Amino acid sequence: MNALLLYLLLLKATGTSFSGLTSLPVVRHDLVERYHVLTDRQLNAAVAAGRTAPGPNGLYVVSVGYFVAGVPGACAGCLAAMTPAFIIIVLLRYLGRRAERPRVKSAIQSVTLAAAGLVISATIPLARDAITGPLPMAIAIASFLFLAFTRYATVWVILGAALAGLAASY
């Protein structure tokens, strides 16, 4: 897949999401199901890489781009992550406080709620690939609980999960 098409597909995902991993369902739909240039395992690894690195969580699309097309793909992913940010300038210039209107806020809130449902839908096939026994299941549940109820950085969860996987292999 060429970098321009990859950029446009990733931009479609980032430009229709409103935080973190909400672009994931569109990424999976296009790159895993439609074009078959990415596997569920790679998408899962991209999420882990994006969450391990410091900085914005949405940068997992850089890893997705790298998996699909190497360094040019990573650049396409990086550009796709950055491009929607500039929409705020249009909003500041022409909308200002009108964007706070109840109906507009309600529409955006509903899109975020729908995105939660879509993230669940996209997680199911990834879970089928990654949860292959009791230990991965325990790691997934422990990661959820640890991040939900403590303030430790994600990188510690990733390191702990890697160590647990390694220990289980001995």
Place this chain on the structure above:
Amino acid sequence: MASVSLRRLTLICLRVSNLTFGGGDPTMAALQSELVTRHGWLPPDKYVLVYALARITPGTNILAFCAGAAWQLKGWPGAILAVLAATVPSAIAVVLLTAGYESLQHNAKALAAIAGTLAAAVGMMALSAWQLLRPHMHRRRALRALLLAATSALLSYRFRVSPIVVLGLAALAGFFWRAPEPA
């Protein structure tokens, strides 16, 4: 308003965005402390406006916040440099981690460790969905929130409806069906 240096503004976005773990809210709080409290560059009312608009801008909220705040202070050059500074170093770290993952594909011990991280990523995705839902789980709003999320999951998973169509339908539903005000 204190005089703003483009170089210092860019360096603040570089440092805060790339060295703060925990996602958008802790990073925006750190930027508020730098831009509003410490340097006095951004008046509190403008910070609130940029913060609110960043939440409704598509894509990554923190990048939109950097673009909006820097545009208010230094125009387009400020916005472009702020977004580049907030993105590129972390993107390089992501590429290095991904390359490391690929190069370790044939090492059995590394694969066992990677399998652990993939399981953790599933937990993180489930958490991401929960974090999107949680603010709406008040007594009067929970039913609407659960209905919208469950319908979207069903349309996508069971009926294979494209995510873009699902999001469009949700926007339409939200425009006409507003959540009740909290009691």
